[in-house]
Amino acid sequence: MDKFKIKINGNEVEVSPGKTVLQVLNELGIHVPVLCHFEHLSPQGSCRLCVVEDRGVLKTACTTPVEPNMDIQTDTPNVVNSRKLVLQLLFSERNHYCMYCEVTGECELQDLGYEFGLDHFEFPTYERKFPVDNSHDYILMDHNRCVLCRRCVRACSEVAGHYVLGEMERGIDTMIIADMDVPLGKSSCVSCGLCAQVCPTGAILDKRSAYLGREVQSDIIYANCDQCSVGCGIEIYKKKGANFIVKIYGDWNSDVSQGVLCKNGRYLALYDEKERVSGIRLRDDFGFRRISREILKEILKNKLSDDVVAYVDGSLLNEELELVKEIFKDKVYSLYPNNSPIESNISIKDLDNMDAYLVIGVDLNKEFGTIGSFVKRNVIGNKKKLVLVDEKENSLNKIADHTYNRKDLDLAISSLKNENNVAVIFKDLKDEEAKILKANDNFKFLWLPKETNTVGLNKLNIPHEEKHAKNVFVFAKNLDGLNNMNLNNTFLVIFTPYNHEVLNKANLVVGISNGFEKEGTFYNLEGKKLVRQKVLRSNYDVVDLREILLDISGKVEKIM
Ligand code: SF4
Ligand code: SF4
Ligand code: SF4
Ligand code: FES
Structure with missing residues (x-):
């Protein structure tokens, strides 16, 4: 249907079919009060605050599509009195003191x-x-x-x-x-x-944000969550003039997540209760003692001219990884596996356009909540097919059409042979699993790397290997990977934000800034370069890793 004309408050306006009266009024800058309406949700029409008059009849603007010959009035006494009556009834219905x-x-x-x-x-x-x-x-x-x-x-x-x-x-x-x-x-x-x-x-x-402050008392900072490799868009409400975050909201305009967040991004990022590492500590015969930044730099300068190797994890931002590479050249390794036998060939947004989902070895509700939202709204809401392959307890089991053990992957695949576009969502795949999956033309792939900036590690060609040297430098948030490494007879230097039992084996421990205390960029699982803003001053005695790496790289250049 072509555009047509309607009247709004006596003026002729050309409108497109399919729009609601509310959308047209908003585009014209005409204010209409709403309550049940919310831009990113389907129209509901239950509060009746948005009523307008069309040829003598009151209609809810949020649910009424425009149609030819309409004669909309937005502020007649009938409209205003009706809205006011609805509001008075709402105030009387429950406790609104x-x-x-x-x-x-x-x-x-x-x-x-x-x-x-x-x-x-x-x-x-x-x-x-x-x-x-x-x-x-x-x-x-x-x-x-x-x-x-x-x-x-x-x-x-x-x-x-x-x-x-x-x-x-x-x-x-x-x-x-x-x-x-x-x-x-x-x-x-x-x-x-x-x-x-x-x-x-x-x-x-x-509960966490209650009584901490109003939105008008906050600076709003747009950034991306770094709790996992999805990198959801977030709005951070930081109390003006204070050093704390009031709340985190999902950013509706985010190209990655379109307003969705998971528990980790919204709440756990605010409740970081893990024990932090403070200060710079050198171990001698009597245990650890604090040293100054100047002494740290001297020690690093000496060690870097010797036999060295560096380990990093995917918590490091691109700028930090680049500096580690610059300093340690090809002697930089990832503590954790960072490759997949199949690369992603769809984006997160594409999940809405798939006909079915094959989820392998990951509980999306628990580990990648936003991906879980995209899948669940299509499976439950749009009745699309979900096949789970996981021998462990998986909370998506209840909504899956079929669940298979990993050894029966071929059965899972054949249950999807009649679907046109299947999103295969996985964390780890064995080579033989990858081979049989790739043989299906109707399959598209979305790899969920475990660490936030795994894609950044890969872009810098940092391999996952165990290497030994007289001096081992570790720059990582997750130190579990050191547990089974042979670190005997090494001078072990660890830069990390969190305490860990492996720190007892270290010769030098440096507490570094973390999360909202640092800024830079990272690549999410789609390969999008996302921004991390510095929002808070650290309450701990920590160094900014980027700053110290810049310092070290300067020293190295002078040495070389
Ligand atoms: S709790 Fe009540 S007021 Fe709040 S969004 Fe739900 S229905 Fe609306
Ligand atoms: S799952 Fe539903 S009820 Fe629970 S926090 Fe999310 S929106 Fe609210
Ligand atoms: S899914 Fe990941 S990126 Fe998104 S809010 Fe949760 S933790 Fe953050
Ligand atoms: S905003 Fe509630 S009925 Fe339109």
């Missing part, structure tokens, strides 16, 4: 109250007490503040793909529930936190 609410000052319902000049409760307020669900580790659900907009229900299902939230009963008895009405903390919730991000009121709160 704003001064006792954590989100007062940044609540969409409260904002509407001010917009419509509500200065008293028009109707008796409903005094029934609704439950407060405090059973979840990260989220508090206060049904007294709920306006039944169902944004949380839609976000949990159609975007996050977890289908935990729903509703029961009708009218004023309607309740948002988890699973079959169990406490949220005992439900199938995976703590992605998207429901809290979209809730317009104080009905769903992030």
Whole structure:
């Protein structure tokens, strides 16, 4: 259908078919109050705050498509009174005494109250007490503040793909529930936190962020999560003038994750409780003693002119890896396997366009939550096929069409032979598994590297091998790979943010900055170069690895 004309507040406007009245009004800059509507969710039409008048009939702008001959009025007395009545009813239905609410000052319902000049409760307020669900580790659900907009229900299902939230009963008895009405903390919730991000009121709160500050009191920094190789887009709310993060939201405009986050990215990044390494410590006959940066540089200068080898892991940013390469040349090795017999040939976004999914040896809910969301919303929401290959307990088992052991990979493959486009999602593959998978023309591949910047390691051709030298330098967050290495008769230097038992074998230990304390870039599993911003000052006595590497590389140049 071609474009056609409609009237808006008496003016003729040309519109495209398929748009809603709300979209057209927004494009024209005409403000329409909304509550249940949320840009990234399907329209719902339940609150009726967005009503407009079309030839004498009130219609919800968010759900009504434009059609020829419309004559839309956005601010007639009928429209304004209807919106105000709806708002007064919402304020009377549950407990909206704003001064006792954590989100007062940044609540969409409260904002509407001010917009419509509500200065008293028009109707008796409903005094029934609704439950407060405090059973979840990260989220508090206060049904007294709920306006039944169902944004949380839609976000949990159609975007996050977890289908935990729903509703029961009708009218004023309607309740948002988890699973079959169990406490949220005992439900199938995976703590992605998207429901809290979209809730317009104080009905769903992030416990960790509560009372830390308002959005207007925060600087918003756009960056990418570095908790895994997906690299989801994040909005970091850092309290202005303070050294802490109030909350992390998923960035709806992220080309990688489109607003989705997992528990690690939203909550665990804020709850880093692992023991940090502080200071620069040199071991002598009496144990470790602290030394200065100057002494550190002298020691490094001497060691680097001797027999050396360096190990890194995928927690290092590109700039750090490049400097390690510059200093140690071809004597740099990855502590962990960093290659796959099959490279990815689809992006994360492409997952929405696949017909079926073959997930091998990975529990997506637990390890790569955002990939799990993309798969689950297609499997549960769009009834696409899911075949799991995993002998371990896997939480996607419940929604899989078939589950096979790894030794029966051929059976899993033949169960998908009639599907046109199958996304094969895997973490590790044996060569023989890769060979039989590659023989299927309908298969596309998405490799999930274990470490954040594995792709960066590969771009610099850093191999995974065990090499020995008189002096071993380690730059890594995960030191488990050193446990079984023969480190006898070596001078072991470890740069790391976290404490680990292997540090007892080290001769020199340097605490380095981590996470939001450093900046640079990394490549995610799709090979996109993503940005890591420095947001916080470290509360520990640590050195910036990039700074110290720059220093060392300068020394090396002088020596050479
Ligand atoms: S945290 Fe995520 S999974 Fe849990 S209820 Fe909210 S949206 Fe659903
Ligand atoms: S909990 Fe929040 S998002 Fe969910 S229906 Fe209630 S007000 Fe809306
Ligand atoms: S999936 Fe990975 S990148 Fe995305 S939020 Fe979770 S940990 Fe961060
Ligand atoms: S915003 Fe349109 S009905 Fe709620």
